[in-house]
Amino acid sequence: MAEHERKLASGAERIDFQTSPEAYRHWKLSVDGDIASLAMDVDENGGLFEGYQLKLNSYDLGVDIELFDALQRLRFEYPSVKTVLLRSGKDRVFCAGANIRMLAGSSHAHKVNFCKFTNETRNYIEDASENSGQKFICVVNGTAAGGGYELALTADHIMLVDDGTAAVSLPEVPLLAVLPGTGGLTRVVDKRKVRRDHADVFCTIEEGIKGRRARDWRLVDELVPQSRMQDVVAERAKELAAGSTRQGPAEGIKLTPLNRAFSDDGVSYDLVSVEIDRAQRVATITIKGPEQSPPADADAMVAQGAAFWPLQVARELDDAILHLRNNEFEIGTWIFKTAGEGDRVAAYDTFLDSHKGHWLAHEVLHFFKRVLKRIDVSSRTIVAMIEPGSCFAGALAELAFAADRTYMLIGQFEGDNRPEAALMLTPANFGPYPMGNGLTRLETRFYGEPEKPGELAARQGEKFEGDVAEELGLVTYGLDDIDWADEVRVFLEERASFSPDSLTGLEANLRFPGPETMETKIFARLTAWQNWIFQRPNAVGEEGALRRYGTGQKPVYDMRRV
Template sequence: MPALPQSGIKLSPLHVESTDDTRDYKYVSLKFHRDKRYVDLTMRGPECWPQKNADEIQRMGDEYWPLRAYRELDDALLYLRVNEPEIGLVCVRTQGDIQNVLDRDAELAANRDNWLVREIILLMARTLRRLDLTAKSFFAIMEPGSCFAGNLFELVLASDRGYMLNNPDERVEVALSELNPGAFPMSNGLTRLESRFLAEPKKAYEAFAHEGSFDTEAAEAAGLVTFAPDDLDWDDEIRLAIEERTSLSPDALTGMEASLRFAGPETMDTKIYGRLTAWQNWIFQRPNAVGPNGALTNYGKPTQAKFDYKRT
């Protein structure tokens, strides 16, 4: 057991600036497209600094990027769940320098026995699980200037689809760190890479063992991203994907997404959140299925289903 802390740190309230269609934290921004029922969620990576030891991290307190950014992400996810039920899709983006993210991961890994660092990693893991358990669709959008590396690459793995730009003139990279193989377990007890490659465990280990970052073609070949449109197709592919996803029955999506997100071993968490709430209690009894305008009621009829797009 690590030594007990001499003193804790103070968690100040998060500072948020909001307008009608934006909500900005220090490291997280939400931009709402309510007419199209989706939101852009952008996470900004950490700044550059020399690696810190545990004492220095504690002195930074709640200003430390991993703690602050993930507290903000947690808050943003809860905000979306409670206040924005009609937003069906979250497009996750990141901005920053990949190396800075990897440096923070190395710092966390080097100090993982420290009580505060351990708590921070647990908070990050819990926040990522909250994303897994959020009944909205998530698309990760990997564009130039993004920093989906290490802990932030978990956002890609937690998303229902990952789109990575393939353009030789504007390279996009993603990378794994020493935290990906175990620091952020999902509700099913597996890492996200293990869940993704449940039927091909070798691929997960190959990805963990990969040296350096992945460019788009390498990421696609390794199965880390869903689609890799080139620059000519990019805008239209993203537009079409967003329009297509948000037009589907929100309850059906909740069920399908939960089924796909929680593959493999069952835990009490996955049974409750991944199966029961999302499936039996949801889809077949919901007005979107069996109400007068529901999809099952209208199946085979000349009338079209009309959905209530609220998601929890």
């Protein structure tokens, strides 16, 4: 497999996750009352990288970045939208899935990151349905193959045109020697509850399944003749909207462009800054706490819009994480730091908790949850450093609980007279930000001491200094200033010496004790298998299926089972 890095199209220097509907090349977002339409019409020549064309509504990361943006805007800018129609802007083609030539020519790291982001974006759709009452209808007007069907699988209701030709398929195994790895296998059996032998048949038929059998096997929900499609779609959209819990006003808030500056050694936003130490391969991500108290009431929060502190932090942090993940592969360790007043952070948590019935507070809470989840599944060593001047309270303390290790200073640094660092628990640590396994980070952390989170809940608002925090098990190490510098340096150097692959595997396995959910299965089991297959010659070797795809030549497989 050629590991050469592809060149970004149009001379771009980095993969950028910021966009807006005016700039979309592949999607059209339109809103009519409580129903939105999200139409995929991929610009063949709009690939993120050079060297391939996005034919038949096939997609690459660039297409998914726009989808991600649209989903965010649907949550924040269109609080009244209750039903979203996921459809194709092309005739008789829904979506042909991830672009094969893009995959075949991508580095392993890009493939993995692409799939991860795609998985997260697919989860966003289900999150919108489950938590914000934004119901999705997928209108499959033609071929929905591979990733195209995986996209459809995220919807609440899948409609397939019954024209004797249109089919849904997961042809990865027979055609490409890889897996339907962005949730496909998991959602087929776990979400749609397709019988496992039917699923086995389905996933080995290149051309897929159409018509009545697709419905009988629960691969789709409904068959509709072409001539009635428009009417039936409108009908279903209304039905789903009627059953939605979403009760937002017509006007949302505007997700204004982020104020962002890149430099050689990082990127800075208003509230988040990233400093990269390339020699150590470490990025330090510092989040500024709020400078003011929370708004007086919900209306004032809406008036602040994108400048509402938790929302702005979430957006900036999300972008920073995506940037580091996709553009800074060698920076293997992320250190989270915070700066500000813990009490104010806690005040925002309380504000959000007491306004959680308000649509915007509700959306902010869920967005913050998604950002934290993105951190949970990032393949970097995550460390939190809790030092004087920091504000690891509530929502920001979740960063410490998301970390693989947390270091907290006991006392003060020599020559620094700021008060001793404290960690504070708030309502934010006991429910609103569950992990992919369905548990809070504290429940996950104390999986062996299930009574502990309850005990800690009674101590919300207390300021735990380093020695107490260590005793309570909230940090890995409490260190005084004599030990601090050396311990931290040795840890970072040791970490940097390990194999990045084994670290990724180690961290991903240790972060998610407890129950399995569809989400953990997708990110752990399915993704791990896919990433293994992505390394194997049967898929990516010179004679492997991905490389041979499109040449007409048959792939040559190593027939030994491993």
